[in-house]
Amino acid sequence: MNRPTGARARRYTKMQKRDMRTAYLMLLPAVALLTVFVVAPLVMAISKSFYDWNFYGNSTFVGLENFRVIVVNKSFRRAVLNALKFVAVLVPLQIVLQFAFAHLLKSLSVRFSNAIKTAVYIPGIIAGIVAGIIFMFIFEYKGGLINQMLTSMGLSRIAFLNNGFWAMFSIVVPTIWLGFGGGTILNYAGLISVPAEYYEAASIDGAGAFRKLISITLPQMKNIFVLQCISMVTGTLQMFEVPMMMTNGGPRESTLTPMLYIYNNFKSTGVNMGRTIAGALLIMIFIAILNSFVFTVIRSERSIDG
């Protein structure tokens, strides 16, 4: 009895060995590429953040000086503050709009809502650069669509891109336009996965439409909202193409974003890159804390459900 078992076990080990070799071969390209183009730059960013250096001069070790200087740097603070403003406006606004529209589509026939979903998704495949150009054209001061409509209604023109509030507005609009379709589809998928029995039971208990929304739909959609929220925050903190095209951070840095700040420093000579990288690392830490916080919340809820 013992011998065949032992032989089988040995054969199994041999196969396992071969599988292991195959596994490493199959993983090699992906792991190597991720190491060179993600992990190595990250490790370099951490080490370079302790040095005062630029692309042309020498580098000197300065310890934590870069971090100390960047957090009081006026432009960097402005950029982070602007990004937080964009987050405060864009995240709730997008979630509400996308949810409301998905809710509307759910009440319509499947074929009709599918056609609408396809139509609103199309802007989602347009590049930020192109979206920026289209909306610059629409918001143009003299002959742009919006200003022509305003003047024809007897109102005065708005210098969209030269005024702090309106500059922000004209970045918010294309950003919403780009993400609206995708978000709507995601919300729609979440909505139709809520079990119909919940609503039937609520109807029997005499709950109205509003009550059902508050007590069934919104709690059931919570995980989708949380995931959407976190990806929107991460994306908004790194906003680049639309603001670059529309305002390039202006007027007077009122729409400068962290990504634009880093890009501008990269493009200009003689700036201490270590300091710029220190700022970029702080933003990463912020995003990481946010992520881990949200995942802990979701996981703890799942374990309660399970």
Next chain:
Amino acid sequence: MKTKPLAKLRYCIGCLVALAVAAVSLFPLLWMFLASFKNKQEVLATPLRMLPKQWISTNYEAVLVSTKNPLFHAMLMTFIVAVLGVIFSLLVNMMAAYAFARLDFFGKRLLWVYCLITMYVPGLTILITSYLVVHSLNMINTVWVLLVPGIAGGYNIFFFRQFFLNIPSSLEDAARIDGCGRFRIFWTVFLPLSVTPMVVQGAGIFIGYWNSFMWPSITVTDKSIQQVMPIIRSFQTDYGTEYGRIMAATCLAVIPPIALFAVFQKHIVKGFVLSGLK
């Protein structure tokens, strides 16, 4: 008797609102398209005209013959890079996903976490040092710098691993009994079963390459390999408010993504939901 017409009315209003939202969503693209056929005077003229008085093609001609910003050539280069990107990206990430989904090996958990962590490194943090890396690899101003850094992706590996985990192992066992090696199984069993997720991810990868702006604009200065979005940007800088021409360039630049979307529309929308719900 009375509630029925009311419900019908509400339904109709709902349909109208949905149609209006769809129209507003598509309007900027229509406006871009119409502007590309208007002449310099008309494009920002008061009073506003929806359709061009006379449909002209000179904007397209001007954009396509521009030697300073070779748009057609850039589109071709971007297309080649994007197609290669899709092929290599699918191959590399799917192989890794197969190993994580189906094979046992020493250090599996560690490598899995290693791959996943890369998803959470924001592009902004590693922008400058990525440049240093490709610079030290002598990749600046080559096609490689456009193609290679985008190939491997933690998210793609994650996505395909989830898909492979749901493929019943009985299919694979049958092939193993026939004496197939792991690579053979990957090619002959897993790849053919993965057509839908490959289309979904492939389309996303293609659009990612096509729309990328920052990376090519900082790593490539040679116009003969420049990608389409930096070229669009320089049209905008050169032409200022000559929107007819700029819009002709952007109209051409959105054709490939829109054509791709038209062909694989169902897959892409479904895949978006899958990837969003995780």
